[in-house]
Amino acid sequence: MYLNYTTEQNRFREQVRLFLRANLPEDIRDRSLNGEERVAEDIRRWQRILHAQGWGAASWPKEFGGTGWSPIERYLFDLECALAGAPPQLPFGLKMVAPVLMRFGNPRQQQYFLPRILSGEHWWCQGYSEPGAGSDLASLKTRAVRDGDYYVVTGQKAWNTLGQNADWIFCLVRTDPSAKPQRGISFLLIDMRAPGITVKPTTLLDGTQEVNEIWFDNVRVPVANRVGEENQGWTYAKYLLGHERANIASVGTSRRQLRQLQRIAATQLRHGVPLLREPRFRARLAQLDIELTAFEITTLRVIAADENKAAPGPEASILKIKATEILQQISELMLDAIGIQALPFSAAVPPSSVPRSEWQHLSRITAQYLNFRKLSIYGGSNEIQKNIIAHLILDL
């Protein structure tokens, strides 16, 4: 057992840091550090910059244009990017559909799609959930009826993240309505410009529009865009979800947020004393700091154990829950730190009670607290993750 990074790992880390310092555009970094809403163009630009460096897909094997990095190196890359304030890369192409294509796609699909994901040319989004099928994905209703070399797709998808910018969507559709719920599902790749697709953004409680409802009205999809076998989509879907969970750990983001919280607490006063010196607040902050340190080790332990596995095990559920709990607790503590300054939410001109220099900053803290409620809901709610732990790890 050796719990420091090796010389090589430290060298790698330094290399990533140097790259970030030289290549992460300042404006993108600032927007990200201020917790502003994601700008689509920032994400595209950053993907192009990474791709130019050959780092477009940290988690892919070299044969598909990935880095071939070890799990620990990938972890360090993610960590440093998050600490530096790089915008998160979009997972939908890189970490969701790509692993499915590599494993189950045919060579034509691989050759066409993977390079375009890597370069950022194709923005992908996800067509899994439906209004009646959230946690219970297998009850999805979107139909795909075979018509010659096409499927004709009709139905509605929900909770589609950032699909308003997307070029492609991967969808679970029902191709055999008479089969049991988990049979009879197929996995289709659909061009977002196909006639019959309507995207309607959903306004969230923080005022943003990061998710959409998508309607399919007799959308014609070439059979060639089906991944794998007809009616075997559930297998691919589960494979994809396993990969999704493993990517949520986000120790770097938490560490960066915690650092920001410490700065806020150093300037916010209570009775003239910085909040950082107030015993109760300090202790909550310390508790989170320690919790995150432990979680960093827990994450690395799971990564190390998974190193030789094809897909992450159910331990990924532990990471998903803990990662989101920590992020939510940080955002909660931030909210508590700013007190009544959480109240002013939108204004033409910042009011004096929130110093002008901090307005953007502080008003984003409340928005982030609201937005982060989603963390324990999406990507398989934390209740679903606990079910997985109970069934697959504890065998209950």
Place this chain on the structure above:
Amino acid sequence: MYLNYTTEQNRFREQVRLFLRANLPEDIRDRSLNGEERVAEDIRRWQRILHAQGWGAASWPKEFGGTGWSPIERYLFDLECALAGAPPQLPFGLKMVAPVLMRFGNPRQQQYFLPRILSGEHWWCQGYSEPGAGSDLASLKTRAVRDGDYYVVTGQKAWNTLGQNADWIFCLVRTDPSAKPQRGISFLLIDMRAPGITVKPTTLLDGTQEVNEIWFDNVRVPVANRVGEENQGWTYAKYLLGHERANIASVGTSRRQLRQLQRIAATQLRHGVPLLREPRFRARLAQLDIELTAFEITTLRVIAADENKAAPGPEASILKIKATEILQQISELMLDAIGIQALPFSAAVPPSSVPRSEWQHLSRITAQYLNFRKLSIYGGSNEIQKNIIAHLILDL
């Protein structure tokens, strides 16, 4: 809405206080305030004293020798007794079997048993749970086979509290094994001196022996000691359990314990400063203090709402959970207050690290913490109470 006690209620309260000051024996009070193990003789003595005053059964109607007090008066009586350090009266006769006898017993049973419960002549205990039937009471297995004017009872009861001192036990027994679990159960009153009964105390994790296992080996019970109809025992059992839950609120005990905790925190030092001045500890204490104040009102609201009902409603489950949570939190905070002094547990002579004057006191705090783990388990575990709330109040 008027949230003070009325002049009459205050007068009543003062009367109870005066009585307690004059009649609660000092030795009994001290044992109780020190948190010592219950002494059977103390309980008997105190019941005799209350009976002499005409207050032997606060909750009974006057016709059976009760006080006829209003629910608020009963609440105040319990509150003052607990604050003064009176030992809790045994609920098994007074608050469990007696309501069943009053409602479902025949006149002979009422005339024989009720006065003896009131005077303290009969010590009752409970024969409900079994090793395989705890939360799931309906799966009980103790059999009673009719043999002329007798039932012959064979089986095993568990979690019997203080039965080693008991004269009588009320039992749920299966009289029709072929019926559905909740049918075919009868409610019997059994003389503890009957041949074939064996009582074996269970040592608990705090070292005390307050519960027992009881074996029945062909014990002959006169049919005259069956309450109500044969095979209708489940109805009576549920009626009894409703009454049990309502009597657990124990605001007075919590208030007394909280007062004791404040005294401990005023003398325990951290870095030379009394714990009572340490911000984190103070806040936990304040939180509990407020929680208990709210709970006092919640309890009174439930009592007032129940005033015109025959048996307490499912709201009693709210009281059971909250009462036990508060008591457990107080005992936890006491444990945290004494720190390492929790470690010495039993000794011929108190060690110097625990001041001699506080030895008995402090060593009981750890024991009580251990013992109080039971509060969320017995009387229907808090999980069962939440099921009740979900089903009967929230209609889920």
Place this chain on the structure above:
Amino acid sequence: MDFSFSDEQQMLLDSTRRLLTDNYSVQQRRQIISSPEGYSRSIWRQFSELGLLGLNIPAEEGGLEGGAISTLLVCVAMGEALIVEPYMSSAVMATRAIAKLSSSAQRSEWLPRLNSGTVIAVLAHDQTNGAAAQAVFDDTVAARSQNAWRLQGRKAIVYHAPLADVLLISAKLDAASGTGTGLFAVPRDAPGLRLEAFTTVDGQRAADIVLENVEVPDHARIGGDVSATLPMVLDYGAAALCSEAIGVLDKLFSMTVEYCRARVQFGQPIGRFQALQHRMAEMLMHLEQARSMAYLAAFWCESEEASRRAAVLSGAKVIIGRAARFVGQQAIQLHGGMGMTDELMVGHYFKRLLAFEVRFGSTESHLQEYAARFLEPDRDGL
């Protein structure tokens, strides 16, 4: 001890609820919020017609004189409907301030107009009441000169200030002018008074107030030194806010239970899942504890016993604040993705609770306040 409400009080509650059920649908509310005024004059008129605006006006001045318990019930109903009208600001706090502190001439000047709804008044004191948090600004000063007062300073985050016709502004008297704190009725369009308006997280209009040499005549001063009397008005307002929170919690909880009964996943309503059932049982327990403290706060908020009144109000803010956070977060969680949308009301109730937590002193500041004042050995609770 008596937890029942009088027939009159019950009728008041029922008629307020009916008015809001009929005239404050989700759609109507949405329109009101996005309107330029940020509140509905029509609803306000109906409040007046029902007598709600006179609830804190003495009978001899034409009001209903309902007192704290009636105000509790009305504010519960207001919370259930999640109104954005300045009921608490104007009809409870400002009206009470004028009714309790002002001269008979001032009462005649203001109370009838407040009662009829033709004037909206808003009290602007230091943000953070009583408890251990720190006021954002604490610099408003009044100086006397030639039968007039000149006000200078700032007030932070004053709810409904942009809707007000008149602002009741507290200010420290400068050394030359006397001692203590004065309260001044200042028209919103007074020269030198500027509002920095914004929308709050819970969808209400508010503003910082900037006062630069604002001059008001002598008779605009309400009461004498209000240092001792203003806290009673603020505590009365805090109790009303607690009541509103109970209405919010009630509604949020019942819509969550309803949703869990209706939403089917894995072939059954999600309310059949035990883990969620237990969560809702815990929410109910928070809610009942919160309700108890809101009652206690309403009962004590008129008391002259300042220290006990403060303790009860701190206690209420703590218990209801914790309930607000737990019930609010869990309501979103149990609604799943739907809870995250602006479309369902759950998020709006959630945000109102968020605002409750920090208004009139945060949960944490009240807990510390309570601990500082009331933890002495051998005290027997409230």
Place this chain on the structure above:
Amino acid sequence: MDFSFSDEQQMLLDSTRRLLTDNYSVQQRRQIISSPEGYSRSIWRQFSELGLLGLNIPAEEGGLEGGAISTLLVCVAMGEALIVEPYMSSAVMATRAIAKLSSSAQRSEWLPRLNSGTVIAVLAHDQTNGAAAQAVFDDTVAARSQNAWRLQGRKAIVYHAPLADVLLISAKLDAASGTGTGLFAVPRDAPGLRLEAFTTVDGQRAADIVLENVEVPDHARIGGDVSATLPMVLDYGAAALCSEAIGVLDKLFSMTVEYCRARVQFGQPIGRFQALQHRMAEMLMHLEQARSMAYLAAFWCESEEASRRAAVLSGAKVIIGRAARFVGQQAIQLHGGMGMTDELMVGHYFKRLLAFEVRFGSTESHLQEYAARFLEPDRDGL
């Protein structure tokens, strides 16, 4: 980063587990606890035969020289079996103190006998290590006179002191004799040394030590001023205690899961109830976070970087302490009434965790210590 253990380490763990599985049944443990000695000489001998008593003895002195990681694994196994033998007190802390601090003559005198199990040594320092809690006694003083040292004072709650042949007692040097802290090897039967023995809440033997003019020869002093070196020994011990707690937690958790699989109520194993499943998922998460911190503590406890070492150990005590409370309480709860009995082991594991929480500084004191030292803006975690 490497989380794997060497083959040697794995074998050590396996053989320790096997020894305890074969010789430390519940029944055997019960007999050991109620025996007059309060520990098993036979087990102790077997520890020696397996080399476990020499794990912290350098190879050149005949030991296994396993270091912190091996000690971690052995202590996990000790925790799993819930031993009452003074392994941590004697074979880890006292042995390490002698191996690291004493002269070569002293090492030759003590280490072989510690290794063979013929001598049990116990370190008696101030109860409460490093962190913000207050020592119960802090009054032990050593005075030099005529080639001897005279010790005076008291030590609180010294685990396994009644089992020790020799006590390593720390004492402040009095002004006339020098500065700093001395460590003295004192035979348990030294005149003037008195034990006030008791049984701890977790079933182990312990004592307060009273020293009245206890005289020991010059060569009984171990090391020079140990003020700076003793904390390293104590931190090493704290890491070992953390490892033991992981063994306790592991076992307690798995017996709880097992019980919930087997216990049938309402026609199905109670482990099928979702509320209990989620509880166990939460227990597992506590356990895994605790395991991470125990690893980190073992890895850092030998470091000379005092401040970071202290931070890691405080962090470990906090995370494992919280896990101890949550997992302990829930283990009892999920066992229902059976969990309350002395008969099942669950209560015994629970009590060991309770003791863990307060030994070597409480959870709360370590949290405050951590906060005081390590919360500065722009620090990036450990």
